[in-house]
Amino acid sequence: MKPISCLFFFFFLIGLHVHCDHLSGHHDDQENDGNSTEHQHPPLAEEQGNKTTKCHKIAPSNADFAFTLYRQIASDGAGKNVFLSPLSISTAFAMLSLGAKSETQTQIHKGLAFNLSEFEDKEIHEGFHHLIHMLNRPNNKAKVNIGNALFIEESLKLQPKFLEDAKTLYDSEGFSSNFQNTAVAEKQINDYVENKTHGKITHVVQNLDPNTLMVLVNYIFFKAFWENPFNTQSIREEDFFVNANTTVKVNMMFQRNYYKFLHDDNLNCSVVEIPYKGDASALFILPDEGKMQHVEAGLVKEHLSKWEKTFKYAEVRLYIPKFSLSTSYDVKDLLQRLGVTHVFGHDADLSGIVEEGKLVVTKAIHKAVVDVHETGTEAAAVTVMTMVGVSAFTSPPPVFRFNRPFLFLICDKKTYSILFFGKVMNPTEK
Structure with missing residues (x-):
């Protein structure tokens, strides 16, 4: 493919x-x-x-x-x-x-x-x-x-x-x-x-x-290209909760791998950094339930530098919809x-x-x-998942499931530049 x-x-x-x-x-x-x-x-x-x-x-x-x-x-x-x-x-x-x-x-x-x-x-x-x-x-x-x-x-x-x-x-x-x-x-x-x-x-x-x-x-x-591609075979149709009254079906990508992540208690959101091959990365920001407006109002550039210093790096279970x-x-x-x-x-x-x-x-x-897609059936996705799976025996990894409205930024790391800024309220709307 x-x-x-x-x-x-x-x-x-x-x-x-x-x-x-x-x-x-x-x-x-x-x-x-x-x-x-x-x-x-x-x-x-x-x-x-x-x-x-x-x-x-x-x-x-x-x-x-x-x-x-x-x-x-x-x-x-x-x-x-x-x-x-x-x-x-x-x-x-x-x-x-x-x-x-x-x-x-x-x-x-x-x-x-x-x-x-x-x-x-x-x-x-x-x-x-x-x-x-x-x-x-x-x-x-x-x-x-x-x-x-x-x-x-x-x-x-x-x-x-x-x-x-x-x-x-x-x-x-x-x-x-x-x-x-x-x-x-x-x-x-x-x-x-x-x-x-x-x-x-x-x-x-x-x-x-x-x-x-x-x-x-x-x-x-x-x-x-994602540094760790998603495996096409792991994609499943799942619910995405647009709001309290609306649910839509999405193609949810899944990967179990090591990523930088954190929960910002002051801003009330979880953040996962997903690197691309090269000098770029995406920050996926998942507000806590009912906290989208709080995150939007409070998010400033200082959060990006704070997150970079406080990220944890560990195995996570990551779910992101194609959109x-x-x-x-x-x-x-x-x-x-x-x-x-x-x-x-x-x-x-x-x-x-x-x-x-x-x-x-x-x-x-x-x-x-x-x-935003998966990268097909590259072997790297399977190899990475196998390596990750071998190390997870003591406690289950944290789960980040982007199945409700979220924000995302695409950043160039060499120039400290925000190239793109987005919010996904309904991934089925083009």
């Missing part, structure tokens, strides 16, 4: 429209800056030494933003599944802030949880630059691809510095687009996204406004609630992007898909 892995795909879109002045003419460098410009990554060896701390410096702010954004989304529907990449959203808006000025820039940085008394603008962008390169490292068995692109109206004159910084700091590709022909522009963007997400996100852009001047895309793709989620969010609404308002209205100052005229962000969309 062909092995099945965990796949995560994200798309973030910003549509920029003219706000007042009509923009005309053609950029002298449009042929070079607007058409595809595959930017060469400098070798990672050039970014070692004291530069390795740059992505770590922005990690706490990115984590704060992740938890704050999650709570905003969860508050909109307590009974709904949640799945997003806060890192995709923060990267896209950080790149946009290259061209933001005055209060518009300040609001973006504050909304992304950057304390402006601790960060210079340059440090934020250098942090993301280093983070992008660390996540894209080719030798990681947990595959992560993150990137950015600008689709630019043919007549739009961009500030050369914005283009250069977008390429240099965010490895952004640039494409010349004709938004007057919306069908062609939509196909161009959709084909790009489909290619970068390996076919998992298609036709994401529809009904483009012909007045669009630029579309900014950030994508992140993740593919990894697939697909979500879509209006990021404009979410960020406005976080105080990022100027960039979406009459007060927008994105003068660092264009040479003349005024731009405003009119749409910000985030789409996400996740599939």
Whole structure:
């Protein structure tokens, strides 16, 4: 049987429209800056030494933003599944802030949880630059691809510095687009996204406004195999208790193996860390009965570091359902609630992007898909289970049965980054 892995795909879109002045003419460098410009990554060896701390410096702010954004989304529907990449959203808006000025820039940085008394603008962008390169490292068995692109109206004159910084700091590709022909522009963007997400996100852009001047895309793709694969033969149909009144049938994966785990008495939840091959791991968080809202309200980045120090490592009986989620969010609404308002209205100052005229962000969309499976019938699953079984004679191992709503995070351990954040309320709802 062909092995099945965990796949995560994200798309973030910003549509920029003219706000007042009509923009005309053609950029002298449009042929070079607007058409595809595959930017060469400098070798990672050039970014070692004291530069390795740059992505770590922005990690706490990115984590704060992740938890704050999650709570905003969860508050909109307590009974709904949640799945997003806060890192995709923060990267896209950080790149946009290259061209933001005055209060518009300040609001973006504050909304992304950057304390402006601790960060210079340059440090934020250098942090993301280093983070992008660390996540894209080719030798990681947990595959992560993150990137950015600008689709630019043919007549739009961009500030050369914005283009250069977008390429240099965010490895952004640039494409010349004709938004007057919306069908062609939509196909161009959709084909790009489909290619970068390996076919998992298609036709994401529809009904483009012909007045669009630029579309900014950030994508992140993740593919990894469990370090200890689940055995297909151990999957059983079991009940999942959505709430007191609703029970659904799920395909429950099972494994008896050694994992890091704990129970947080203050937060009222159990946590199991499930490692992937490579430098990534998943944290599965099971709130105690009736404590989901308590966990959601209290979960902060400090818990992650505390758990890392207090984890036990022992044999456990682990039950996790197979599930697939697909979500879509209006990021404009979410960020406005976080105080990022100027960039979406009459007060927008994105003068660092264009040479003349005024731009405003009119749409910000985030789409996400996740599939969590077993990895087929790899021998490693059987071998590991046999070894584990031999050692368990004195007392039964603890049981972690994720058969009611739970949270999960996917983390990159090298950069201390939360790549993905989700809540499974009903694993049978796609």
